[in-house]
Amino acid sequence: MDEKGVSTKLIIDSNRTTIVKERALCESDGRYHFRLDHEKAGDINLEHAAEVINLIRKNGYELILVSDYNKGMITKELMDELKKTKIPIIVDPKEAHRDFYHNVFMIKPNVKEVRKMAGLENELRAAEKLIGELNSNILLTRGQDGVSYFGTDGERFYFPSQAHNGVFDVTGGGDTFIATFAHFYSKKLEIKECARLANKAAGIAVGYPGCYAVSEKEVLEN
Numbered sequence: 636m637d638e639k640g641v642s643t644k645l646i647i648d649s650n651r652t653t654i655v656k657e658r659a660l661c662e663s664d665g666r667y668h669f670r671l672d673h674e675k676a677g678d679i680n681l682e683h684a685a686e687v688i689n690l691i692r693k694n695g696y697e698l699i700l701v702s703d704y705n706k707g708m709i710t711k712e713l714m715d716e717l718k719k720t721k722i723p724i725i726v727d728p729k730e731a732h733r734d735f736y737h738n739v740f741m742i743k744p745n746v747k748e749v750r751k752m753a754g755l756e757n758e759l760r761a762a763e764k765l766i767g768e769l770n771s772n773i774l775l776t777r778g779q780d781g782v783s784y785f786g787t788d789g790e791r792f793y794f795p796s797q798a799h800n801g802v803f804d805v806t807g808g809g810d811t812f813i814a815t816f817a818h819f820y821s822k823k824l825e826i827k828e829c830a831r832l833a834n835k836a837a838g839i840a841v842g843y844p845g846c847y848a849v850s851e852k853e854v855l856e857n
Contacts, residue, residue, distance in 0.1 A: 797838025
């Protein structure tokens, strides 16, 4: 992160261990087969939540990106405080925390998550239902079926998947999508253009083994 010029602030908790994900790849072709996680999950305490909020207020950020893995970092108390900053919040959600996301700028569920959050099997109907329940824009990533957007203002659009037929490894595809969207949205691009570029970036990422870091240049040139 330092090499890329990205400032970081780590929260130190002596009662936790850093989560480690071990991925098993095939030696012959590098394909991803399974993952083994080593973790100790549990909600962060209020002191650490306050560290996050104070850091945001001190630095005057214009956009908050929440990646919720349901490991304890994202709590209702933290989300409530984040909303009070009035800064637009984009969330990569977990279905167990659906009630945390009321009135955020946007959530980006995948098919499994949106179905569980809405209690419906059809992901498109589920997304429509969630808009009314959460009052948040929804950017639904649907894997090989592309990306669908549902705006609280009634706007709808769709982009087909940009993944090539020879998809190699889906590791980090969703993270690439939401990070790219946030990157371009912070540059004041329109939501639809941000989604289009994010879709392209995810298509590039899954074409490489492991967690591939897509550059802005790749997205704009492809």
